[in-house]
Amino acid sequence: MFSMDKKQLTETDIITKFVLPAIDKAGWNSMTQVRQEVKLRDGKVVVRGQLGVRKTVKSADIVLYHKPNMPLAVIEAKANKHEVGKGIQQGLDYARLLDVPFIFATNGDGFVFHDKTNPSALETEIRLEDFPTPEQLWDKYCVWKSYTAAQLPIITQDYYDDGSGKAPRYYQLQAINKTIEAVSSGQNRVLLVMATGTGKTYTAFQIIWRLWKARQKKRILFLADRNILVDQTRLNDFQPFGQAMTKITGRTVDPAYEIHLALYQALTGPEEHQKAYKQVDRDFFDLIVIDECHRGSAAEDSAWREILEYFSQATQIGLTATPKETDTISNTDYFGDSVYTYSLKEGIEDGFLAPYKVVRVDIDIDLQGWRPTKGQVDQNGELIQDRIYNVKDFDRTIVIDERTQLVAETITAYLKRTDPMAKTIVFCNDIDHAERMRRALVNLNPEQVAKNEKYVMKITGDDELGKAQLDNFINPKKAYPVIATTSELMTTGVDAKTCKLVVLDQNIQSMTKFKQIIGRGTRIDDRYNKLWFTILDFKKATELFADERFDGTPEKVMVVAPDDITDEANEDFLNELNNETSISTTVAEETPLSIQDGQGEYKADTWQEGEIDTGEPAPYIKYRVSGVTVKKLAERVQYYDTDGKLVTESFKDYTRKAVMGQFASLDEFVRKWQDAERKQAIINELAEAGVIWDALVDEAGSNLDPFDLICHVAFDQPPLTRQERANNVKKRNYFTKYSETAQTVLDALLDKYADVGIQEIESLNVLKVKPLDQLGNSMQIIKSGFGGKPQYEQALTELEAELYREDNPRSA
Structure with missing residues (x-):
């Protein structure tokens, strides 16, 4: 029994x-x-x-x-x-x-x-x-x-717990535990690869906390190359270190503290007196954590690498979203293979990172090129070199005002059509381009700018007012600025959780840079309804999504000897050019001027132009012309698909694919629907498979219920409206077998179905609202009208069977 x-x-x-x-x-x-x-x-x-x-x-x-x-x-x-x-x-x-x-x-x-x-x-x-x-x-x-007795005190050291219930996500646990295991076993160079937005700094904090509390590591240095990275870390994730922590400023290392946060630029410089790290002994730090280690510390001849080499006895942990592997730079060559990798694709599949929709905009002169007339001069009277200019030249070598205007108009139209207050980053080729884009967007949005002049801001390294607004831009509680035009300053390290639109009007050929820029939109913030973002691409940059290196570890190619490099200023670009591109002899590469001051802020960036065949620098010239007819040729939308690829498909195609994954045919769907005791179970099942009911309603009509939406959109069947289905049931008058009270209830349920759908009448709450609430409470209605709950549920099942009878006459 x-x-x-x-x-x-x-x-x-x-x-x-x-x-x-x-x-x-x-x-x-x-x-x-x-x-x-x-x-x-x-x-x-x-x-x-x-x-x-x-x-x-x-x-x-x-x-x-x-x-x-x-x-x-x-x-x-x-x-x-x-x-x-x-x-x-x-x-x-x-x-x-x-x-x-x-x-x-x-x-x-x-x-x-x-x-x-x-x-x-x-x-x-x-x-x-x-x-x-x-x-x-x-x-x-x-x-x-294979733990040893010596490892156990370190491995079993508790995590930091503030009592709020916040705990590391599963992949953060793996990253932390694998790093602790590696360090406790004596490994002194460790690499962690985690996609932007997955909590690298929080992960680093827990690693440091456990090693510090276990007294395995007593003096720790956290290194970054931008002030905002250090300040965000100090004020947020690292706050529990309290009085044991300091930020190194004024080129002084204070031995009274145990946790040191520093910019590379505060620790070193070209002059010997600027090398503040030499104030302490080589064994002063026993743990160094390097944030965004794919950047300055990656190159062997980097001035910043000298810090790591000076403290070579320390355990060094590199954090990056984009392990840099090029002909001359290798993270894995220095740190070793990653002990743990968590990719963008994994983050999106798990729901921790935001997927993206790509809108590719093709402009006629980008595709067809533009050539000046013979002897044409630009707005400054400069004779324009006679050749065909294409997408790689625009806003780099030559400025066409009408193209800037068209891009700004497209951005504005998209925001007006969706959400004018959606946080937006517009990536431009250089500071000049960012300023012109800002001006064009201001002129196109006078109503918004009238409400707040900070609606559009240029946030670049040379603009103190713009940089001062960076914190407001990334703060979800601050409405302004809404649109930020930028060049390099916001490509990485900017934790803009609510950024919903990333605009690419910048020539991007570096996979590392592309990943970092895409990372500006991948954070999710449920509180502010930021679940996904749009990439508006004007420069075909999103073609890099198809590159197999986009979501994997790049292949390591260490092949170029130092003697082969003839132009140090353009070294990275020349390597990229040889490996990835084929363009005309005159090229441009973005090289920051006065890249950092003592505290690491970017002061200016501009373009250097050189002749590839000789490496000799040429005078910098950027032509500017107007009066050119510029048109949009096409705009197409692509979605992040289940296999991590971008696909161009209609919503109908997408829905059909999702439904066919659950039901092989229309007959199977109809049979499953009719056999289901409650239809909500099928609705939930399809939602889990990716059917977006609200989008279906928007496309096919709010007067159709889920059954007809699927039959119509996925199987091309003519639909019946809810009202038509309800009327067909009433014409048959099948419920005369019920008591008068039951008939009143069933008739009211039909009206409710016609108004709001099947989900509403399957809930007992429907008995609590007008007009049914006038018959008594739920239990009284069920008892007096049907004799009990089982009988009521049976009557509801029969009502649903009548609603979806196959002989219902269709409207078309």
């Missing part, structure tokens, strides 16, 4: 009555070692049109921990009507995310135990009362990881 009762228990009952008691009896601490419903992913955001919705995700039923944030095992439970091992594959997926070797599946009768530490008996069945103790699993785990 008991076994029959057990078959009726829900999954939750099985966990409560059988699983948790077995765990408790084995000695697991329910307060610190057992967590239920552990949500490892946030749910991927699917974007179509102007809508973005999250897919629902399942949670791990139970995760067991050695200590908080040190996971050991996953338990996946199912109802007793299922076989005992049904949850094992689901558990294996969660275990992969958590990097744990122990997986248990159960239906309440016993456990299937998958033990990666025992290859000779990977899966065995054990009784409820034989569930392993915490000590047994920890001992097996330590052997599996």
Whole structure:
């Protein structure tokens, strides 16, 4: 008799009555070692049109921990009507995310135990009362990881916990734990690769905190190359270090502090007296963490590399979203292969990063080129060199005012059509271009600028007023500035969580730079409804999405000897040119002038032009012309697809693909819909598969219910409106078999269906609103009209069957 009762228990009952008691009896601490419903992913955001919705995700039923944030095992439970091992594959997926070797599946009768530490008996069945103790699993785990006795005090050091409930995400746990393992085993060069927006600084904080608290590392240096990176770190993630932390300023290293945050530029310079790092001994720091290590510290001959080499005895951890591998620069050559990598694609799939929609705009002169007339001079009277100018030249070698105007008009039109207050970054070729773009956008948005003159701001290294607005731009609570035009200053390190539009009007050929720029939009902020972003591309930069290096680790190519380099100023560009491009002999590369002052702010950037064949510098000339007819030839929209690629498809195509993934044919869909006791289950199932119901309503009409939306959009069937379906039922007058009260209720339910849809009448809440609330409360209506809840539910099932009868006459 008991076994029959057990078959009726829900999954939750099985966990409560059988699983948790077995765990408790084995000695697991329910307060610190057992967590239920552990949500490892946030749910991927699917974007179509102007809508973005999250897919629902399942949670791990139970995760067991050695200590908080040190996971050991996953338990996946199912109802007793299922076989005992049904949850094992689901558990294996969660275990992969958590990097744990122990997986248990159960239906309440016993456990299937998958033990990666025992290859000779990977899966065995054990009784409820034989569930392993915490000590047994920890001992097996330590052997599996090959931990030594010396490592254990470091590996078991607690994470920082402020009591707010904030805990590292699964990939942050892996990054932290793998780094701690590497350092505790004596590895002194460590590389972590984590996509922009995935919390590199928070991850670095937890690594430093644990090593510092374990007294494994006592003096720590956090290095960055921009003030904003250091200040954001000090004020946010690193705040718990409190009085032990300082920011190095004035070229003085104060030995009284243990945690030092510094700009490269504050520690060194071209003159010997500027090399502040030499004030302390080579063994002063025993841990150095380098943020954005793909930049200044990557090159062997970098002036900043000397800091790392001076403190060569220290453990050095490099953080980057874009490991730089070029002919002459290699992060992995210095740090070694990454101990952990979390990519943009993984972040989007997990729902921690925002997917993107790309709008590619093709301009006629970009595609066809522009050539001056013979003897034509520009606005400054300069004779324009006679050749064909194309997309690589515009706003670099030559400025065409009408092109700038067209780009600004397109940006403005997009914002007006979607959200004029959406935070927007416009990436321009240089500071001059950023200023002209700012002016064009100001003139096109007089109403917005009248409300606040900071609606459009140029935020570049040479503009103190603009730089002063950077904090306001990245602060979600500050409405202004809305649009920021920039060149280099905002390509990296700017934590603009609510940025919804990234405009590319800049020539980008460096994969590293492209990844960094895209990273400006990939952060998600649910509080401000920032789930996805748009890339408005005028320079074909998004073609780099198709490059296999976009979401992988670049291939390392260390082949160029120093003697082969003839023009140091353009070294990186020449390497890129040889490897990636083929253009005319006169080229331009962006080289910052007075790149940093003592505190690391970018002061100016401009273009240098040189002759490739000789390396001799040429006089800088940028022509400016107007009166050119410029037109948009095409605008096409591409979406981030399930396999991480950009696809151009209509919403109808997308919906059809999502539906066909669930149902092979129209007949199968109709049969499943009609057989479903409640239609909401099918609606939820399709939503999880990526069907965006709100977008379907926008495209096909708000008077259709989900059944007709799918039949029409996915299977090209003529639809019936909800009102037509309700009228067809009323004409048949099938519910005369019910009591007068029941007929009144069913008639009102039909009217509700016609007004708002099937979801509304499947909820008992419908009995609480007019006109049904006048018949009494929900229980009174069900009792007096139908005799009880089972009879009411049966009547509702019959009503739905009538609504979706196949012989319903169609409107077309």
